[in-house]
Each structure stands twice: as C-alpha cells, then as structure tokens.
Amino acid sequence: MSQLSGNPGSSASDVLRYTAFSADPEGGNPAGVVLDASGLDDAAMLAAAAELGYSESAFLTGTGNRAYTIRYFSPKAEVPFCGHATIATAIALAERDGPGDLVFSTRAGTVPVTVTREGDELRATLTSVEPQVTDIAPDDLTEALAALDWPAADLDPALPARISYAGARHLVLAAATRERLADLAYDFARLEAFMHRLDLTTVQLVWREGPAVFHVRDPFPVGGVVEDPATGAAAAAFGAYARELAIVPEAAVLTLHQGEDMGRPGTLTVELRADDSRVRVSGTGTRIG
Known part of the structure; x- marks a missing residue:
C-alpha cells in the first residue's frame, strides 16, 4: 500500500485499491480508497489521486454509525460525485465492518448505499441524488x-x-x-x-x-x-x-x-x-x- 501524509502532524493513511462493477480485479473500474482521510488536506488528497493515476479516488471521514463524508479526486481535480469510487468504498467498508446500509455525504448531496452478500461476492447499490x-x-x-x-x-x-x-x-x-x-x-x-x-x-x-x-x-x-x-x-x-x-x-x-x-x-x-x-x-x- 502507498502511504500518504496530510498536514504536518497528521497521521498517515493507507490507500486501498479496489475495482468496481466487476468481481475480477482485472475488470471494472479501479479506484483508490482512503477509509480515514481525517489527516489529509485538499492538496494531499489531490496529490494522492494523481500519484495513483486512477480516474478517481475516494477519501472518507466520519464519526461512526455507518455515516460518512466522502470526497472524490481525479488526477487533476476534485469532482462532486463518483459512482464507481462510491461502490468501491462501500465494498471496502463491508469487508471491514460487514454488509448493511451506509450513508455518504457528498458535494452533490446525500447518497445512501446498501451492501449485500451474494454467495462469495459483495454487491453495493447506491441511490442517486435527484436527477x-x-x-x-x-x-x-x-x-x-x-x-x-x-x-x-x-x-x-x-x-x-x-x-x-x-x-x-x-x-x-x-x-x-x-x-x-x-x-x-x-x-x-x-x-x-x-x-x-x-x-x-x-x-x-x-x-x-x-x-x-x-x-x-x-x-x-x-x-x-x-x-x-x-x-x-x-x-x-x-x-x-x-x-x-x-x-x-x-x-x-x-x-x-x-x-x-x-x-x-x-x-x-x-x-x-x-x-x-x-x-x-x-x-x-x-x-x-
């Protein structure tokens, strides 16, 4: 895993790599996932996304109760919402905490996500903001x-x-x-x-x-x-x-x-x-x- 540092004095955060919309690591869309980005500023998140080179990476902060604030960065800029990085992050959380319901606060609005287990696979379903x-x-x-x-x-x-x-x-x-x-x-x-x-x-x-x-x-x-x-x-x-x-x-x-x-x-x-x-x-x- 890559190691990131945020502002001086912040803790390092691991960048996980997940693919979304495929159960095969060689398929789907790769995303970087940082499950605890509380020590990272905007510049550090953008730098991490650029270094990783995936189309988007997701950075999570939260206080528990399966509700989180999530931000998304491409290699060039922050984006308001990213579906595949949302799916990837939900899968990562489900592997850590178990399947269930999550709530993500994005720049575009609140996005509920449900993760279920289907045999050996985890499946995540996001509900969009008003289209x-x-x-x-x-x-x-x-x-x-x-x-x-x-x-x-x-x-x-x-x-x-x-x-x-x-x-x-x-x-x-x-x-x-x-x-x-x-x-x-x-x-x-x-x-x-x-x-x-x-x-x-x-x-x-x-x-x-x-x-x-x-x-x-x-x-x-x-x-x-x-x-x-x-x-x-x-x-x-x-x-x-x-x-x-x-x-x-x-x-x-x-x-x-x-x-x-x-x-x-x-x-x-x-x-x-x-x-x-x-x-x-x-x-x-x-x-x-």
Missing part, C-alpha cells in the same frame, strides 16, 4: 461531435442528445452501431475544453443492444484520463435520461456493459422505480492485489 435532464444547444452538440470526430449521421436518432445529471453532469450521445462506439479516437484538448465550458464530468457514449441492454463508453479528459472504464455516476445519469425520454418503462432494470473496448469489462445494473425519481446503480467489487 435532472436538459437539452443541449445545437451549436454545443456540433462542437461535441467535432471533438469526437463523429459525423452526425452516425448518431442513433431514437436516442437524442441530452445533458443528464444525477450527481454530476454528463452529455449522453447515442451511436447508431456498435462499430461506431468501438471506434473512439478523439481530440483530447478540444473535448476537454468543451466539457469544462459546459461543466461536464464525462461524455456518456451509448449503443443500444436490446430493450434494456446498452454498451457505454465515457471519455474523461477533464479528469486527466482518456477514458473511464466503468462509470457509476454516468450510469445513474443515463437511467434518468432513459426514463425522461421514455426510452424504457417508468419502472425498469437496465444492464450497461462498459470497459470491453479497454480490456476491463464491467457490468453496471441501473434500476428505475415508478415511485421514486432517483436512480439506483449497483455492481460487484473486489480488492486489487
């Missing part, structure tokens, strides 16, 4: 496509572009074919500038395989990485998008496959409930090495 789906201006969509080098003709007209929020903002763009989704070679600097201007965390690229099965990819240049292998926050945002546009029933369970094109396959389960506008995202997780 919101908005239109994207035509000029902004044109710029996004130019940065991605995607012709507009390659989009799926049945899944129109929107900006969706469920803790962080994501632009949802749907590819008409699996081949289009697989061919991802974008202008890093141009897309990063575009995303900063619209305050986007990722671009959620989607291809629909079946009524409730989707393949997704998430460019993440604002976080300092080309692509996120499995993105819980974007999955929650996509669930809100799919319900808002009536792409799926009001109550539905969606399966999102992500990371296959990166060699880190993961599976994200998105649950929509008719009596609750919030979105639930669940997946397995495991310790890395």
Whole structure:
C-alpha cells in the first residue's frame, strides 16, 4: 500500500485499491480508497489521486454509525460525485465492518448505499441524488461531435442528445452501431475544453443492444484520463435520461456493459422505480492485489 501524509502532524493513511462493477480485479473500474482521510488536506488528497493515476479516488471521514463524508479526486481535480469510487468504498467498508446500509455525504448531496452478500461476492447499490435532464444547444452538440470526430449521421436518432445529471453532469450521445462506439479516437484538448465550458464530468457514449441492454463508453479528459472504464455516476445519469425520454418503462432494470473496448469489462445494473425519481446503480467489487 502507498502511504500518504496530510498536514504536518497528521497521521498517515493507507490507500486501498479496489475495482468496481466487476468481481475480477482485472475488470471494472479501479479506484483508490482512503477509509480515514481525517489527516489529509485538499492538496494531499489531490496529490494522492494523481500519484495513483486512477480516474478517481475516494477519501472518507466520519464519526461512526455507518455515516460518512466522502470526497472524490481525479488526477487533476476534485469532482462532486463518483459512482464507481462510491461502490468501491462501500465494498471496502463491508469487508471491514460487514454488509448493511451506509450513508455518504457528498458535494452533490446525500447518497445512501446498501451492501449485500451474494454467495462469495459483495454487491453495493447506491441511490442517486435527484436527477435532472436538459437539452443541449445545437451549436454545443456540433462542437461535441467535432471533438469526437463523429459525423452526425452516425448518431442513433431514437436516442437524442441530452445533458443528464444525477450527481454530476454528463452529455449522453447515442451511436447508431456498435462499430461506431468501438471506434473512439478523439481530440483530447478540444473535448476537454468543451466539457469544462459546459461543466461536464464525462461524455456518456451509448449503443443500444436490446430493450434494456446498452454498451457505454465515457471519455474523461477533464479528469486527466482518456477514458473511464466503468462509470457509476454516468450510469445513474443515463437511467434518468432513459426514463425522461421514455426510452424504457417508468419502472425498469437496465444492464450497461462498459470497459470491453479497454480490456476491463464491467457490468453496471441501473434500476428505475415508478415511485421514486432517483436512480439506483449497483455492481460487484473486489480488492486489487
């Protein structure tokens, strides 16, 4: 494990490594997890995330009773909410303290998480903050496509572009074919500038395989990485998008496959409930090495 030091005089904190949305350490999305970040300041947390190099790392403080304050840092900046690091942290806590209910206070709001044991695996389910789906201006969509080098003709007209929020903002763009989704070679600097201007965390690229099965990819240049292998926050945002546009029933369970094109396959389960506008995202997780 790496050792971190916060402000002078603070105690060292161990950085744990977990993957989320896969029971295989070689799959899913890796996250750094610091279960006691009480001795770390902002600069130390950012430095730790940058040194580790994962798309996000989570830093936890709390007073017990399974309620915690959690902060998330990419290698370049703090982000308001990160789904895969939430899942990873919940799995780490469940290994230490046992399965059950947790409450995480994030910059985006309160996120309840439940961890259950299914055979030899732990599965964590987060409940998003209140989601919101908005239109994207035509000029902004044109710029996004130019940065991605995607012709507009390659989009799926049945899944129109929107900006969706469920803790962080994501632009949802749907590819008409699996081949289009697989061919991802974008202008890093141009897309990063575009995303900063619209305050986007990722671009959620989607291809629909079946009524409730989707393949997704998430460019993440604002976080300092080309692509996120499995993105819980974007999955929650996509669930809100799919319900808002009536792409799926009001109550539905969606399966999102992500990371296959990166060699880190993961599976994200998105649950929509008719009596609750919030979105639930669940997946397995495991310790890395």
